[in-house]
Amino acid sequence: MRTRRAPLKGDEPATYRWQPVPGELSVAAMPLGHAADVNGAHEAHSHDFPGLAYFWADGGIVRTGRQVRHVEAGDLFVIAPGDVMGQAQRDDLVGARGWGVFFTADALGTDTPGAHLAWRTHPLLFPFVRGGATGALRLKVPPRDRDEWTTRIEALHDELAHRREGYREAVSAHLVLLLVGVSRLAADVVGDLRENAEPLLAEVFDVIEQRYREPLSLREVAAAVRISPGHLTSTVRRRTGRTVQGWITERRMVQARRLLATTELPISDIARQAGFPDAGYFARTFGKLHGMSPSGWRSVNVL
Structure with missing residues (x-):
């Protein structure tokens, strides 16, 4: 798992973005517990991708939002x-035993929309529709x-570590089963969110999903959801840690990666189908985000 710290905006917490690694699945599993290399220098931050932290033993604390929660x-x-995790201290998880699992929507298969909030087409992602300074949702596994x-998480970690034949399918299966478990535990919370909490974000991501293949700007998204561009910008950044334009670009990149990995279409055709009428601009944007050209990505990710 490789992340990049986005430039800070005023006094907002830092946001870390997942950096795709050629040939690797966008899933990570890591043990959670006492870590000597973690100290107060690990700042308050959020991620622009979803994650889980599961603990099977008592011990330590987790800092989410402005809360300190005993594990x-x-x-x-x-x-x-967009959930803000507090500044970590070295002894926060002394005695704790658990796992962290992080992923992007790409890992759920080629039919999953790129926006993590596209819950209308992938309900397993709906528990992750919230976000912001209130902190992570806390559930209890019976x-x-x-x-x-x-x-289940140990098996996921083992598949990622050893990469035996068929590991991609195994990782996806384990992840889906974990998310099914999350959805069942969060059923009441999800129902409330679906009815009350995030209608604006749902609308924004619907617009992106429907129109990312065509020219689409912040102003056009704002007009579609009937609010000002400034209000839309601040709301989406506060809730997800990323701008509207950033999510439009990410949705286009998801489509581009899929077409590169699963078709033999020319790069210019892929650019158009991903919402980039200019193939040169597409190649520069892709290279900036992935550290290699579209053709280079294709060479190590063909299915």
């Missing part, structure tokens, strides 16, 4: 893009299910 066995923190959760 209990069975705790499951659902970390939405005692009877905790061994299964631990085994």
Whole structure:
């Protein structure tokens, strides 16, 4: 897993973005516990991708938003893009035992929309629709299910570590089953969110999903959801850690990566289908975000 710290905007917490690595799945699993290399220099921050933190043993604390939460066995923190995690201290997780799982929507398959908030077409992602300074959603895994959760995440970690034949399919399957578990635990919360909490964000990501293949600007998205561009910018950045234009570009990049990996279309055709009428601009944008050209990406990611 490789991330990049985005430039700071005023006094907002830092945002870390997932940096795609050629040939690797956008899924990471890592043990959580006491870490000598973590100290107060690890600033308050958010991610622009979703994650889970599951603990099977008591111990330590988790700092989310402005809250300090004592970790209990069975705790499951659902970390939405934009959720602010507090400044970490070295001894925060002394005694804790758990796993962190982070991913992007790409990992769920080629039919998953690029926007993590596109819950209308992939309901397993809906528990991650929230986000902001309020902190991660805290759920509780029942005692009877905790061994299964631990085994599932350990199996996911093992597949990612050893990359045996078929590991991509295995990783996707394990991740989907984890998200099914999250959705079931969060059923009441999700129902409330669906009805009340984020209608604006749902509209914004619907517009992006429907129109990313054509010219689309912040002003046009704002007009479609009937609010001012300034208000839209501040709301989306506060909730997700990324700008509207950033999400438009990300949706286009998801489509481009899929076409590069699964078709033999010329780069110019892929650029057009991903919403870039200028193939040169597409190549420069792709290279800036991925560290290599579209053809280079294709050479190491052909399915």
